[in-house]
Amino acid sequence: MECHLDREIDIDRFRCKGCGACAEVCPDAFRMDEDGQKAEIIDSNEAPDEVIQMAVAMCPTQCIELRSVKREGETE
Numbered sequence: 001m002e003c004h005l006d007r008e009i010d011i012d013r014f015r016c017k018g019c020g021a022c023a024e025v026c027p028d029a030f031r032m033d034e035d036g037q038k039a040e041i042i043d044s045n046e047a048p049d050e051v052i053q054m055a056v057a058m059c060p061t062q063c064i065e066l067r068s069v070k071r072e073g074e075t076e
Contacts, residue, residue: 006069009052013038015063022064026055030064039064 009029018037022030028047033040056064 012063022055
């Protein structure tokens with residue numbers, strides 16, 4: 001059974017060098033923009049958390065951030 005975190009993915013497009021590693025590792029969550037110059041996020045919950053985390057770890061410029069997001073009404 002796959003576990004999906006409540007997550008938010010952010011890409012610092014200024015730091016992104018367009019290597020495409022994230023889109024190659026996790027095409028369900030990332031793709032290259034129309035010009036093929038920068039990565040962008042696909043609004044997809046289909047990608048397993050482990051694969052997204054691998055794409056984040058493989059980014060050579062560390063421009064992708066994965067944050068856990070609390071659900072409404074959730075306490076710490």
